[in-house]
Amino acid sequence: MDALELARWQFAITTVYHFIFVPLTIGLAPIVAGMQTAWFITKKDHWLRLTKFFGKLLLINFALGVVTGIWQEFQFGMAWSEYSRFVGDVFGAPLAMEALAAFFVESVFLGVWIFGWDRVSKKIHLASIWLFALATSLSAFFILAANSWMQHPVGTVYNPETGRAEMESISAVLTNNTLWAAFPHTITAAFLTAGTFVAGIATWWMVRLARSRTPENVEKARTVYRPAVLVGVWVMIVAGIGVGLSGDIQGKLMYEQQPGKMSSAEALCEGTESAEFSILAIGPLQAGCEDVNHVLSVPGLTSYLGTGHFSGEESYLPGVYDVQREYAERYGDVTVDGEPVTYTPPLAITYWSFRLMIGLAAFSVALAVAALWFTRKGRVSDNVWLSRLGLLAIPMPFLACSFGWIFTEVGRQPWVVAPNPTGIDQVRLLTDRGVSTAVPPGVLLASMIILTLVYAVLAVVWYRLMHRYTIEGVPDAVRDESPEAQDPDETDRPLSFAY
Amino acid sequence: MDLAILWFVLIAVLWTGYLVLEGFDFGVGMLLSILPRGDKEHREKERRVLVNTIGPVWDGNEVWLLTAGGATFAAFPEWYATMFSGFYIPLLIILLGLVARGVAFEYRGKIADAVWARRCDWAIQFGSWIPAVMWGVAFGNLVRGLALDDAHQYVGGFWALLNPFALVGGLTTTVLFLLHGSVFVALKTDGDIRERSARLASGLAVVALVVAGGWAIWAQVAYSAAWTWVAVLLAAGCLVGVVVTTRARREGWAFTLSAITLVAAVVLIFGSMYPDVIPGLDGGNSLTVAEASSTDYTLTIMSWVAVVLTPLVLVYQGWTYWVFRRRLSTKDIPAPAGLSWQKIKDAAF
Numbered sequence: 001m002d003a004l005e006l007a008r009w010q011f012a013i014t015t016v017y018h019f020i021f022v023p024l025t026i027g028l029a030p031i032v033a034g035m036q037t038a039w040f041i042t043k044k045d046h047w048l049r050l051t052k053f054f055g056k057l058l059l060i061n062f063a064l065g066v067v068t069g070i071w072q073e074f075q076f077g078m079a080w081s082e083y084s085r086f087v088g089d090v091f092g093a094p095l096a097m098e099a100l101a102a103f104f105v106e107s108v109f110l111g112v113w114i115f116g117w118d119r120v121s122k123k124i125h126l127a128s129i130w131l132f133a134l135a136t137s138l139s140a141f142f143i144l145a146a147n148s149w150m151q152h153p154v155g156t157v158y159n160p161e162t163g164r165a166e167m168e169s170i171s172a173v174l175t176n177n178t179l180w181a182a183f184p185h186t187i188t189a190a191f192l193t194a195g196t197f198v199a200g201i202a203t204w205w206m207v208r209l210a211r212s213r214t215p216e217n218v219e220k221a222r223t224v225y226r227p228a229v230l231v232g233v234w235v236m237i238v239a240g241i242g243v244g245l246s247g248d249i250q251g252k253l254m255y256e257q258q259p260g261k262m263s264s265a266e267a268l269c270e271g272t273e274s275a276e277f278s279i280l281a282i283g284p285l286q287a288g289c290e291d292v293n294h295v296l297s298v299p300g301l302t303s304y305l306g307t308g309h310f311s312g313e314e315s316y317l318p319g320v321y322d323v324q325r326e327y328a329e330r331y332g333d334v335t336v337d338g339e340p341v342t343y344t345p346p347l348a349i350t351y352w353s354f355r356l357m358i359g360l361a362a363f364s365v366a367l368a369v370a371a372l373w374f375t376r377k378g379r380v381s382d383n384v385w386l387s388r389l390g391l392l393a394i395p396m397p398f399l400a401c402s403f404g405w406i407f408t409e410v411g412r413q414p415w416v417v418a419p420n421p422t423g424i425d426q427v428r429l430l431t432d433r434g435v436s437t438a439v440p441p442g443v444l445l446a447s448m449i450i451l452t453l454v455y456a457v458l459a460v461v462w463y464r465l466m467h468r469y470t471i472e473g474v475p476d477a478v479r480d481e482s483p484e485a486q487d488p489d490e491t492d493r494p495l496s497f498a499y
Numbered sequence: 500m501d502l503a504i505l506w507f508v509l510i511a512v513l514w515t516g517y518l519v520l521e522g523f524d525f526g527v528g529m530l531l532s533i534l535p536r537g538d539k540e541h542r543e544k545e546r547r548v549l550v551n552t553i554g555p556v557w558d559g560n561e562v563w564l565l566t567a568g569g570a571t572f573a574a575f576p577e578w579y580a581t582m583f584s585g586f587y588i589p590l591l592i593i594l595l596g597l598v599a600r601g602v603a604f605e606y607r608g609k610i611a612d613a614v615w616a617r618r619c620d621w622a623i624q625f626g627s628w629i630p631a632v633m634w635g636v637a638f639g640n641l642v643r644g645l646a647l648d649d650a651h652q653y654v655g656g657f658w659a660l661l662n663p664f665a666l667v668g669g670l671t672t673t674v675l676f677l678l679h680g681s682v683f684v685a686l687k688t689d690g691d692i693r694e695r696s697a698r699l700a701s702g703l704a705v706v707a708l709v710v711a712g713g714w715a716i717w718a719q720v721a722y723s724a725a726w727t728w729v730a731v732l733l734a735a736g737c738l739v740g741v742v743v744t745t746r747a748r749r750e751g752w753a754f755t756l757s758a759i760t761l762v763a764a765v766v767l768i769f770g771s772m773y774p775d776v777i778p779g780l781d782g783g784n785s786l787t788v789a790e791a792s793s794t795d796y797t798l799t800i801m802s803w804v805a806v807v808l809t810p811l812v813l814v815y816q817g818w819t820y821w822v823f824r825r826r827l828s829t830k831d832i833p834a835p836a837g838l839s840w841q842k843i844k845d846a847a848f
Contacts, residue, residue: 074590081584438587468843494831
């Protein structure tokens with residue numbers, strides 16, 4: 001493998017890995033904050049117990065999100081320095097804003113929340129977790145602003161003297177329609193992930209306790225876990241609708257902005273009206289799209305996703321070959337080195353990641369419907385299938401998020417900065433032009449192996465801790481540790497929370 | 500004022516924030532096996548005291564690095580690209596260290612097991628010593644200059660980074676962080692451990708005077724402008740002050756003085772680099788502040804962002820130091836709240 005391929009694999013591995021932890025943090029932080037708010041208002045014990053329980057899982061998860069995030073920021077300069085030179089004037093700004101506006105808030109106020117149970121007043125303690133929760137979403141906004149600019153560069157001109165993209169309008173960059181479609185989609189997907197996580201765990205616990213049939217366990221299932229199931233379910237329902245709506249907007253934008261991405265996701269060769277949505281296709285997708293046999297399809301659906309019309313002239317969608325012809329005409333059909341350029345992203349990956357992204361979310365729908373049914377009218381369920389469904393559903397939105405990103409990023413290829421069809425043509429960069437030229441392939445290979453191994457070890461530790469702390473369940477005894485609830489004379493008490 | 504120069508100063512300010520704040524938590528991590536005394540149980544308690552002195556703040560401290568990195572990307576893309584790709588291996592090692600310590604801080608108490616705790620301690624120490632040395636090596640190379648070609652690509656390779664001047668630079672940051680950390684422990688703890696770290700600090704201040712002083716004079720004579728002598732003399736005065744104040748048990752003053760020493764070190768480093776962001780080795784192909792910077796438009800936007808947000812960050816981050824101002828001792832450390840190793844193992848996959 002050459003430096004380019006190694007740098008791409010390294011970026012893919014580290015980014016997908018980082019994004020396992022991100023959606024759960026973004027979605028779970030406000031849920032925990034909501035539980036703590038419920039405790040603050042109702043003073044009911046079970047909300048504090050749930051806050052502590054899911055709060056601990058949140059912290060175990062956030063730790064890995066943070067440490068893997070440092071590498072994310074550094075690897076642009078380390079492995080993709082030519083990309084950084086080209087885009088830094090525009091792309092660096094949202095990254096710096098993320099650190100200054102969001103990440104400081106996250107780290108500082110999470111510290112206050114973890115260690116501050118007995119140090120700050122109840123109100124300030126509650127405000128800390130809310131600030132943390134809001135800042136995680138703000139972080140996502142700035143990161144998506146940077147990413148959306150790569151997908152659809154706006155507010156930027158090409159300067160032939162410096163040979164780089166230069167920012168013309170920060171407001172254009174921050175109001176990019178790609179960003180305003182991607183942000184709600186990412187955030188609602190994060191809520192769907194966290195809602196499924198909370199509902200899945202709480203369902204499993206509820207059934208487990210109800211099955212033991214001892215009165216105190218059934219009571220615990222009713223008073224502690226049932227409310228948590230409902231919190232998770234309602235988050236899932238609202239988020240699920242949001243994911244669908246925002247995904248639909250994104251699909252339509254994508255056909256305007258990156259037609260190659262959507263047509264390869266459909267393995268659509270030639271442009272057509274009322275294009276069908278294939279649920280299953282058989283054939284060597286690597287080779288090209290003409291050998292693909294669409295086995296199971298919904299007529300007109302892809303056209304609808306792309307254009308809002310099921311049939312007729314307005315439902316016309318360009319195919320992979322149309323995009324290739326048009327781009328070759330616009331941007332040339334050979335590289336500077338005389339190699340032919342393929343403007344089609346890897347078909348198999350885009351096709352399947354798009355379907356897996358959508359299909360895996362169905363587990364959340366099934367869990368939401370089943371959990372609502374089995375907990376109707378104050379009931380507590382002891383149905384073992386419900387608890388199995390709960391467990392099965394937990395990992396699915398994580399996978400859906402990962403495939404969503406793989407689709408977004410792989411579908412952009414061969415561009416690292418995709419050209420804006422209605423913007424300034426020169427603001428575009430092929431991925432192979434972005435890699436660092438000063439870093440030898442051997443170094444990239446070594447770092448890719450080291451990072452993969454370190455991340456693998458961390459994944460095992462993370463999983464074991466998440467798993468075991470889940471099985472521990474909510475704590476039985478909690479007490480109000482806030483300064484208001486304590487004896488002011490007792491200054492010698494030990495820390496309420498310590499490493 | 501020229502915005503590029505303003506941003507050169509602001510990047511130096513961000514690095515100052517990083518080195519002053521994470522400097523002491525590196526130091527605390529490095530002292531994890533050095534300071535604790537007594538029997539096994541008591542040593543573990545003292546280690547937990549050390550970790551808890553920085554517990555609520557280390558993560559916020561680290562964000563200064565991310566901000567310095569992000570700001571360099573935004574304000575000086577050429578600097579960011581050349582420096583980060585040129586320093587690929589050292590940065591990778593630093594980041595592995597930061598990953599190890601971050602995870603170890605958060606997960607150390609999650610499993611109540613002596614072997615696990617010791618493993619995490621090793622990770623914390625690796626993650627504290629390694630970056631402490633490497634940041635000095637990196638800055639030493641920036642002061643000395645890098646082998647750049649005419650496209651401002653680094654062409655010197657990895658081994659050239661390990662030159663004597665840079666290595667002494669690594670020793671300098673290590674000693675300064677150790678000092679800064681031991682002063683912080685003296686400031687934040689009570690009882691026996693406070694006495695020990697204050698004694699250690701006053702000894703380390705003398706070592707720092709020799710090592711950092713030697714490196715600073717070398718830098719002055721070989722690479723720096725005349726005006727940065729001010730920073731060198733200021734640092735030397737502060738280090739003498741640390742000796743005096745730690746002996747007088749005035750830890751607040753000692754901490755302020757060791758922080759000013761680090762400020763002076765950044766002034767010396769950035770003052771020596773100016774007007775370049777990366778001086779070329781022996782003066783060849785230097786990358787200047789003007790050449791490396793973003794457009795005026797981007798710098799203007801970023802200036803507004805920095806002007807509005809930086810004071811706010813300082814206020815709320817400073818507030819957390821006030822919230823957690825209480826001195827800690829072994830009496831404050833509760834029983835481990837984590838799950839037992841046996842339980843973790845018993846959870847089937």
